[in-house]
Amino acid sequence: MSLSATGRVWVFGHGITTDDMYPPDAMKLDIPAAAKHVFYNVRPGWVDEVGPGDIVVAGNNFGLGSSRPVAALFNQLGVGGLVAEEFNSLFFRNAVNAGLPAMTIPTATQIFADGDTLSMNLRTGQWSNDTTGVAGRVPVMPDLLLEIVESGGIMPRLAQQGYLPAELLTTLRSPAIAAAGQGRGA
């Protein structure tokens, strides 16, 4: 997995919860079907518009709530990265552990608008709005976290280390298995 991402931006507001992205009813479905529910309430129809490599930008307290595998749904939808002004720490850990690049940019929703192109590099902490030319740098996350993202998430690492069957290494990088790793929760 790459520690950098460039993609088209979708901007969401403050306080998006896991119930907004992975409602309880969707927990009864498999990952491709569940992914159709992301933002079902706050932005109906978005899942039909989002494309591979797109980047979700959100406001403060992004991902408050349950330990549901929202990051896996984003992987399923082809989302290339998450940016927020502030992440709920459980949601942030889940993104890292699913190998999904995530970066905190304190004023992100003012810097980016729908359709802008965003570039970010977790290794350097650099980000830019390639549409407007605005750029900046944020603190780099600890090396251990970078290694997890670079490995494609924590499950492939476990296979590399001999804790999980080695033959699963490739499939462990798939969205469905990342979902299994993240499970469901309240």
Added chain:
Amino acid sequence: MGMTMIERILAKRAGVPTIHAGDTVTVDVDMTVLIDLQFATMWIEPLKIADPDKTAIVMDHAVPAPTIKDAAGGPKARRFAAKFGIERFYDVGRHGICHQVISENGLARPGEILACTDSHTCAGGAYNTAARGLGPAEVMSILCTGRTWFQASPTIRYELTGTLPGGVSGKDLFLHIANEWGDATNHNLEYGGPGVASIPLHDRRTIATQGAEISADFSTFGYDDVLAEHFDNLGIDTFEPAHADPDAAYAEVRNVDLSALVPFVARPGTVSRNGVPVTDIEPRRIDQAFIGSCANGQLDDLRITADVLRGRQVAPGVRLIVTPASQQVYRDAMRLGYLQVIADAGAVVTNATCGACFGYHMGLVGPGEVCLTSSTRNFTGRMGSTDAEIYMASPATVAASAITGRITDAREVEGQ
């Protein structure tokens, strides 16, 4: 510079002398708790695990299984427990919401670290434990390696003075705090001060549990006589409590006079800056009332519920659902007569599970309905339809409101 409770626990388990906010460490985890949901979705059985004696399995969210998908997880859990010799396996029948089972069995111990997939794992902070939800992939990793990482967050200290007035619970204290100070994203919460001694353990657990709703990392109480008695009753004495240093560095110290508190209600959507004293709440008519969850399905919550309902009837058109937090709570509440009183009042007493709290397999609310809940979350869509409104309050307030059919101050009902 001294350390907060959480910094002290993380430092000890990381094997380093000191930790302060911003530091990242890898730590040994003392107890790892797996829940049913982890086995139900494409579970991958590990080839080796760190330590079966530091592992527990609790069937809680979707039991008895409401779907074939959930049912398929059971055999995988049983096979895994048998294969690796995991003795702490709380299968259906001796199950409960994991945080209740963790409490009853002393799995969260003072000064130790506990990991579990559920986001309300911060409940363990009531027992002076560094406990928090970590996501199943990470919990799988801890299960295998026995270790994980934390970046220490700044800590907010709540300095509590006075004593809680009668009829005011830990839920009310939490809803007051959430309303007054809002979210604590990427911060730890530490509760201390002379007022803590007067807060019963079940109320402490409600408060610690709900740290998740204001986006906190860890929520921790200190070790005191109340906890000493709790662990003495369990016959557990192998732990070293973590105390905050007098010169610990806090992001902020916030003072709360418990004596001045009144019952609180949170309006729909969030508990953060969204509450009012029950005396000021709009008297909305309610369709469903719920008392349960890891926050409020404890034995004392059911006792309080029974005390309010005794000799009264749930209002026509209202359904009151009461869900004990564990099989042990269920059996104790039955033995003590609480369930009889609750059922006689016209409430539905369900099996022990997370149940209506997470809107998955029972007790959902429909479009246009109003629910008053004593559980963990009032997010839009959390308990069913996104067109339903979810208010949140204490078990006493919920029980009183079920009787009158509108959001009601329990102190008025009790005075009748």
